[in-house]
Amino acid sequence: MVTSSSVRSDLSASPRLQEKAAPDESGRALMWLIGALFLGMLVALQVGRFPIAWFETLRWARGCLGFALRGASAQTETILLYVRLPRILIAVLIGASLSLAGAAFQGLFRNAIVSPDLLGASSGAGFGASLAILYSLGTLATQVTAFAFGILAVSLAYAVSRSLGRGTLPLLLSGVAVTALFTAFTSITKLMANPANKLPAITFWLMGGLTNATHRDLAAIFVTTLIGAVPLLLIRWRLNIVALGEDHALALGVSMSRIQPVIVACATLLTASSVAICGMIGWVGLLVPNMARAMVGPRFDRLLPASMVLGALFVLAVDTAARSLWATEIPIGILFSLLGAPFLLMMLRRQRVEL
Amino acid sequence: MKLAPGATERAGKSKSNAMRATGLCIGFVAEKRGWFSARANDRRTIADQVTFELRTGQSLVILGPNGAGKTTLLRTLLGLIPALSGTVELGDVDLLHCTPKQRARLLGYVPQSQRFGFGFRVRDIVAMGRAPFLPAFALPSNSDLAMADAALERLGISHLANVSSAEMSGGEQRLMLIARALVQQSPFLLLDEPTANLDFANQVRVLRHLDALSRSGLGIIMNSHSPGHAFACGTTAGFLDRKGQFNVGNVADMVTEERLSAVYGIPVRIVTVETDEGPMQTCVPEVKSR
Numbered sequence: 001m002v003t004s005s006s007v008r009s010d011l012s013a014s015p016r017l018q019e020k021a022a023p024d025e026s027g028r029a030l031m032w033l034i035g036a037l038f039l040g041m042l043v044a045l046q047v048g049r050f051p052i053a054w055f056e057t058l059r060w061a062r063g064c065l066g067f068a069l070r071g072a073s074a075q076t077e078t079i080l081l082y083v084r085l086p087r088i089l090i091a092v093l094i095g096a097s098l099s100l101a102g103a104a105f106q107g108l109f110r111n112a113i114v115s116p117d118l119l120g121a122s123s124g125a126g127f128g129a130s131l132a133i134l135y136s137l138g139t140l141a142t143q144v145t146a147f148a149f150g151i152l153a154v155s156l157a158y159a160v161s162r163s164l165g166r167g168t169l170p171l172l173l174s175g176v177a178v179t180a181l182f183t184a185f186t187s188i189t190k191l192m193a194n195p196a197n198k199l200p201a202i203t204f205w206l207m208g209g210l211t212n213a214t215h216r217d218l219a220a221i222f223v224t225t226l227i228g229a230v231p232l233l234l235i236r237w238r239l240n241i242v243a244l245g246e247d248h249a250l251a252l253g254v255s256m257s258r259i260q261p262v263i264v265a266c267a268t269l270l271t272a273s274s275v276a277i278c279g280m281i282g283w284v285g286l287l288v289p290n291m292a293r294a295m296v297g298p299r300f301d302r303l304l305p306a307s308m309v310l311g312a313l314f315v316l317a318v319d320t321a322a323r324s325l326w327a328t329e330i331p332i333g334i335l336f337s338l339l340g341a342p343f344l345l346m347m348l349r350r351q352r353v354e355l
Numbered sequence: 356m357k358l359a360p361g362a363t364e365r366a367g368k369s370k371s372n373a374m375r376a377t378g379l380c381i382g383f384v385a386e387k388r389g390w391f392s393a394r395a396n397d398r399r400t401i402a403d404q405v406t407f408e409l410r411t412g413q414s415l416v417i418l419g420p421n422g423a424g425k426t427t428l429l430r431t432l433l434g435l436i437p438a439l440s441g442t443v444e445l446g447d448v449d450l451l452h453c454t455p456k457q458r459a460r461l462l463g464y465v466p467q468s469q470r471f472g473f474g475f476r477v478r479d480i481v482a483m484g485r486a487p488f489l490p491a492f493a494l495p496s497n498s499d500l501a502m503a504d505a506a507l508e509r510l511g512i513s514h515l516a517n518v519s520s521a522e523m524s525g526g527e528q529r530l531m532l533i534a535r536a537l538v539q540q541s542p543f544l545l546l547d548e549p550t551a552n553l554d555f556a557n558q559v560r561v562l563r564h565l566d567a568l569s570r571s572g573l574g575i576i577m578n579s580h581s582p583g584h585a586f587a588c589g590t591t592a593g594f595l596d597r598k599g600q601f602n603v604g605n606v607a608d609m610v611t612e613e614r615l616s617a618v619y620g621i622p623v624r625i626v627t628v629e630t631d632e633g634p635m636q637t638c639v640p641e642v643k644s645r
Contacts, residue, residue, distance in 0.1 A: 237493070237494045238491065243475075245469070248466065250433070250455055252483055252484065252487060253487035254486060255456075298473040298474050
C-alpha cells in the first residue's frame with residue numbers, strides 16, 4: 001500500500017451525526033408501529049357517536065375470531081361490522097397508500113418535500129369529482145370519474161414530459177403545469193355550479209372526508225393498494241439508488257427509463273384511488289414519510305414499510321377524531337392541515353434535511 | 356493490504372482485460388421527441404475519431420482545456436449519453452449496445468461530487484455497488500455488506516462507515532465513491548475529475564489510491580485539469596483539444612512542454628524534483644513570482 005506515514009488517511013473518527021437507527025432498532029420501530037396500529041383500530045371500533053361498552057366490542061371481536069360462543073347483540077354487531085369496521089379499514093388503506101406513494105416519489109424526485117400528488121393526481125381527481133357532481137352522477141360515478149381523471153392528469157404530465165426531455169426534472173415541471181391546469185378546470189366547474197346545492201357539494205368533496213365510505217369502496221381500495229404497493233415494496237432497495245440520481249443509477253446498472261415508469265404508475269394508482277374515495281388529502285403523503293424517516297432513518301427499504309404503517313395509523317387517528325370529537329363531522333382535509341403543518345416544520349427542523 | 360475480493364482475479368480470468376475505442380465520435384444530437392419536437396438534424400460533434408486501447412493495470416489520464424469535451428467523452432464511454440458513431444469494446448462486449456447491468460459489471464464510475472440529500476450511511480452507499488449482481492427485488496446480504504467494509508478498509512476510511520454521507524467532506528465523499536466502484540468488481544474504473552474541489556493533501560491521497568489500484572491490476576480512466584496528474588498516476592495520457600482531436604500515447608511521449616504549451620496556449624515547463632521517494636516530474640506554468 002502506498003499510503004506513507006506522511007500522508008495518513010484524512011480525519012480520524014470525529015464526532016459526527018451517525019445514522020439514527022441501527023438495523024435491529026429500525027425493525028423494532030416497525031414492530032411498535034404495527035402494534036400501535038392494531039391497538040388504534042380496536043380503539044377506533046369502540047369510539048363513536050353510538051355508545052358501545054368496551055366489553056361489547058371485545059366480545060364481538062372475540063366472537064369474530066371464534067373464541068366466544070356468543071357474539072355481541074345484533075345492533076352492536078351491525079354498527080361495528082357495517083359502519084365502523086369498513087371505515088376504519090378504508091382509513092388504514094388510504095393512509096398506507098398515500099404515505100407509500102409519497103415516500104416513493106420523494107425518492108424518485110430526490111426531495112423530502114415532495115407529495116404523491118405532485119404530478120397532478122389530486123387536482124385531476126378533484127376536477128373529475130367536480131364534473132361528476134355538476135352533472136349529478138351519484139356517489140359511485142363520482143368516485144370512478146375522480147379516479148379516471150386522476151390517472152388521466154398524470155398520464156398527460158408523463159406524455160408532455162417525454163417531449164421536454166429525459167429524467168425527473170421535465171416530469172416535475174410538466175406535473176406542476178398539469179396540476180395548475182386541472183385546478184383551473186375545477187374552478188371553472190365551480191363557476192358553472194349552482195351555488196344553492198352543487199357548489200357546496202363540490203367544495204365539501206374537495207375538503208376531503210370518509211363520510212360516504214362504504215363496503216364497496218373497501219373492496220376497490222383494497223385491490224388498488226395491493227396492485228400499487230407490491231411492486232414498490234419489491235423494489236424498495238433499488239429506490240435508494242434511484243434517490244442518488246440518474247447518473248449514479250445508470251453507473252450501478254439500474255435503468256432509470258425502466259424503473260421510473262414503474263414508480264410513477266404505482267404511486268399514481270395508489271394516490272388516485274385514495275383521493276377518489278376521500279377527497280384531496282394527498283398532503284398526508286408528504287407529512288408521513290418525513291415522520292417515518294425520523295424514526296427509521298433515510299434508507300428507503302426501511303422507510304417504505306414504516307411509512308405505510310405510520311400513514312395508516314395517522315389517517316385512522318385523524319379520521320376517528322373527525323367523526324367523534326365534534327357534533328358535526330369535520331372534513332379530514334382541514335384537520336390534516338391543522339395538525340400536519342406545525343408537525344412537518346418540527347420534523348424538518350429536527351432532521352436538518354437538506355432540501 | 357488486502358485486495359478487494361475479485362477485482363483482479365475477475366479481470367484475469369475473463370477476456371475483458373482490454374478496453375478498445377475505435378473511431379468514436381462524441382457529441383450531442385437532439386432526439387425527436389414527439390409533440391414539441393426539436394429539429395431532427397440538430398447535431399453537434401465535439402470530438403471525432405477517438406481511438407485508444409487500454410489494458411487492465413494501465414491508467415489513462417485524459418487532459419485538455421475547459422470545454423474540449425473530456426466529461427462528454429467519459430459520459431459517452433459510460434453510456435450516459437449516446438455515441439454519434441464508432442465502437443467501444445471491452446473484451447468481446449460491445450459497451451455502447453449492452454444493458455446497463457452488463458456495463459456496470461465491466462465499468463465502475465466515480466462521478467464528480469454532489470449533494471447526497473437523504474443522508475444515507477456511507478456503508479449503505481458503498482454496498483450499492485453490489486446492485487449489478489443482485490436480482491431486482493433483492494436486498495444486499497451480509498456478504499455484500501462485508502465486501503463494502505473491505506472496500507472501505509482498503510481505502511482507509513473504515514471509521515466513516517456509519518457516518519451520514521451528507522456530513523462528509525469532499526475528499527471523503529470521493530473516497531466513498533471509489534469504494535463503491537471497487538465493490539462493483541469491474542476490471543475498469545472511470546473517474547470524472549477525481550481531484551476537483553479537493554484540497555492539496557486530499558488530491559494527493561486520491562492520486563495515491565488510484566495509483567495503487569492501477570498497480571493492483573485495475574484499468575483506470577480519469578479526467579484531469581492538472582497535467583501533472585499524468586506523471587503521478589498515469590501510464591497513458593490522452594489530449595483532447597478544442598478542434599476535436601484526440602491524441603493518446605505514453606505519458607513520457609505525450610506530456611511534453613511543446614504539447615502542453617500548444618494545447619493550453621500558455622508557456623509550460625516540465626521539471627524534475629528530488630523527493631524522499633525518488634525523482635518526481637511535474638508541470639509548472641510560467642507565472643512570474645512577485
